[in-house]
Each structure stands twice: as C-alpha cells, then as structure tokens.
Amino acid sequence: MKRIVHYVNQFFAGLGGEESAGLPPGVLEGAVGPGRLLQTLLGEGAGIVATVYCGDDHFSENEEEATARLLDLVKEAEPDLLFAGPAFGSGRYGLACAGLCRAAGGWPGTPAVGAELSIPVLTAMSPSNPGADLIRRDIPVVATGESSGDMRAVLERSAVLIAKMLSAEAAAPGNEEGLDISSTAGIARGVAPGGEEGLLPRGGRWNTRVSRRAAERAVDLLLAKLAGGPMETEIPLPPFQEIDPAPGIRDLGHAKVALVTTGGLVPRGNPDGIKSYLSTHFGAYHLESREQLAADDFESVHGGFFTAAVNEDPNRLIPLDVLRDAVREGSLGGLHEYFYSTTGNGTPVETAADMARDIAASLEEDSVDGVILTSA
C-alpha cells in the first residue's frame, strides 16, 4: 500500500475555527475530516497514514519555522505522496498548502526548485487563491471553487490524480499515456498543461497539432475582436499590471491622511450591510470628533479572521487614537473625516480595484495626501 500524508488547517482537522488559528503544527494519526472521504475514494491501493495540521494564522506568521516543523512531521510518516487541502478560496490556508507543498516536492520526479524533500505532492484550491499564484508553475494544483460546497467533486478528481501520480508508470520517462512530467519546467509530454486533468493551468507552453495555420487563427481573432464578439486569446497575459508609485508626501506636518481597511470595521449593526465574504461594496463612516474608535460603537463583520481582538479595541485595526495624538502634536497635518471599510476575503481583485477607484475619487475631491490601508 502506498503511504499518503494529508495536510489540513485547524478547521478541517476538527480543532476549532478562527479562535484556534494560532495553533502550532501537529500531527494526527490516519485520515481526519475531508481525509476520510478521500481515503474512501482512494480505495485500498493507498492509505492516509497521517494528517498534519497547522493553524492558518500560525503558519502565515511563522512560515519558515512552521514549514520546517511540518516537514519533519511529514518525514516521520515516510509518505510516498503529500496531499494538501483543499483550501478552496481561503487565502491563509492556501498559502500554507502552497508553502508546505513547495518545500516537500512537486511533480513526480520533478521537485520544485529549492524543495527540501522530493516526494510527489498535490494540492487543491481556487484559481483566485493567493497560494495558487505562488506554486501553479511548479506544483500540480487541482482547481476548485471558492467554497467547500464542491468538496466531493474536488476529492474525486484529486483521488484520480493521486492514483496516477503514485503509479509506477508516472515516473517512467517518455511515457505518453501516464502522468509523465519528467521533461523540464514541469511541461508535460502526454498531459495537457492544465484544463483536461482538472488542474490549474501551469503557464507553460505545450505543443499540439491544430488544423488551421497561425495566420488564419490570428485573422479570425482580430475579426472577432473588431466585431466585439467572444474571443479567446492563445497567449493569455498575466493579469497584474505594474504601476509606478505615487510621489511620496513631502511634509507630513501639513498632510492629510485617510484611513481605509479591508478588515470589515463598521458601525455596530452594520447599517450598510457590508458582506462578511465576497464583498461587493464599501462603507464610508464619519469619524466626527471621536478621539478613538470605541468597542461600543464599532465591530468587524469580516468572516475570514478571528475578530475578537479588533472587536475588543477597534483601534487595533484602524489606529485612530494614536493618529489623533500625532495630529495634536503636529507631526501629522490632519485626518480625512471619513474612514472607508470593506472586507477583503474572497473579494475578486477586480471588485476590490473598482471599490478603490471610487474611494480614490472621493479622496481626491477632499485633497487627501496619503492613505493608511489596513488588512487583517
């Protein structure tokens, strides 16, 4: 029987929600949580011998140390393969899966650059998970939706891939049928660069035969674009554009600064109905003559981090109290009279960019010189 180690966060390990996100790495015997279903799907050829876990906050805040400890726990279980997740749209969980997978190996026979072990690894998360961008070129990532609703379908696809990765043929160079990725840069012979296997595209180029020559395809694309119809480029560009930094503030003593947060701080009762996940809009809240943000007046509606510390003292997210001090002492000119708030978990980058453009417009109107943007 082939041996598998499964990595999950504190939640899927059954050890608690956000209040337990600070848990250090640990190990549980056998399959736990989603691992139980995965074990059933894998059948008798492969067994989950251990489940390693770590709290999401703990991993993000102690990445090096947590990765080293988790690797030790993985090694102790002597696995033939590591499976991490699925993390779906959860950013911190996805980053942990990505970090551990990259340290543990990669495609069969082709560990990621800098990996400390070289076992086959597989993880699963949504294409928009920040962890996905970090590893999709080096590590196979099963594509998922944003929430655990499609857990079963994701684990079914994962089980098929795990079986392929563990099969003897997978490691044999030149095998056109199996999962041979022994060629350079993770570009497969015999395996599509993503899609067909249910994996996230790796960003590699892959040779294929098509019936029409490049000139014809290019003209068709151009005509489709001119007609405003649907078109699919053959070479998608990276979605993020570089920007030039704005000029810095010359004289803080005469500058006005605004406060923006993606930590979901709103007046108690959430009058604008800011969503705790997949936010679509932001709220603008007047600071009035407040010297600080009182726990009786404000709360965080963010659904992706443990909000107790912020709810106890909202200045821990939006540091109004000490900024008032700075203004009084003259080291800062003043504060914009509103703060802006939304939740950043699961929010698509384009939606966040739209919100930021709206916020920027009102800041410009009020001649704001700089922004402190806080995120959990």
Place this chain on the structure above:
Amino acid sequence: MAKELERAGIPTVHVTNLVSVSENTGAKRIMSGRAIPHVFGDPSLDADEERRLRRRLVEQALDMLREQDNAP
C-alpha cells in the same frame, strides 16, 4: 486596493501580515503589522504599552508614505 489608490496618485501604505499576497498584486508600500488579527495592536500587552506600540507602528507607516520611490 493599495495599487489602485497609488495609481490614482495617492501614496498608500498597506499594513498587513499577509505580505506575500500584497506583493503579488503589485502594491508599492507594504508594511508588516503586529499580527493577522490585530495589525495595529497586541492584546497581550497592557494598555499603555499597547498604545506606545501602536504609535510606533503608525509612525513607521507614515514614514513609508514619505518615501519617494520604492522601486528596487
């Protein structure tokens, strides 16, 4: 969001403990806060110490708004 605000010409310091996420989107001024659930505070400190810590972090953030070019 940090990038769009900066693009609009408003220097923006992003205070977060998920620095790699911010870097990946192309934010220009990124500062690591105290911890994910409380970037500008620390419930384990007493009230005065925490306020001094918050003031130091805020000064650090304001300093980053003054920087003229963070490009490497």
